[in-house]
Amino acid sequence: MTAADPLVEDWSPDQVDVMHRLRDWVVAFTTLNQHLAAWMRLPASDANALGQVIWAAEAGTPLSPAQLSHQLGMTTGATTILLNRLEAAGHLLRTRESTDRRRVTLRPTPASRDHARRFLGLAGTEIAGVLRETSPAELRTVAAFLGRMTSAATSVDRRLTESRTR
Structure with missing residues (x-):
């Protein structure tokens, strides 16, 4: 995965919409x-x-x-x-x-x-x-996407925790 600066990355409207909807769900x-x-x-x-x-x-x-x-x-x-x-x-x-x-x-x-x-x-x-x-296919797609997002957030959490203990 390539490094991206989330503050300057040119995000698509769909990507921005997904992040807003994740925030709204939280x-x-x-x-x-x-x-x-x-x-x-x-x-x-x-x-x-x-x-x-x-x-x-x-x-x-x-x-x-x-x-x-x-x-x-x-x-x-x-x-x-x-x-x-x-x-x-x-x-x-x-x-x-x-x-x-x-x-x-x-x-x-x-x-x-x-x-x-x-x-x-x-x-x-x-x-x-x-x-x-919601169709089973859509539920599987959403679950897979949320699983990847959770995995990414967990990875970030682990990296940040490790950097604090150094």
Whole structure:
């Protein structure tokens, strides 16, 4: 891949449009997360973390505290404090499901999961509709593109993190 200065590169209208739409999705998703936080009566950071835990558990791939820490972009210490709050408020369970009893798995409590599901029932209708209306081929194209964008952002993050530790 050739190096490009994003500030002086001559971007096509389609490329600019995609970047704007990615930004718009991030803004819209953040707003939805704020609504979830209000619904759950939690600070936004706690609601975001709980949402990550619920999605992962529902997908059958529950998170460890370290995985959640990485997804949230928080230190492990800050994540532990956040998890302590969620556990004390009755939203989260830490279990040891692996043969390696040191490995902690994060699960939402049934009541918390059900409360979040009621929110999604109210708030997720339009998004679910768009997903259902989109052809499998278009979904695969979008998923592949977003995967490449995520990979690029992860690569940049790794490079920037490494440059700070030198």
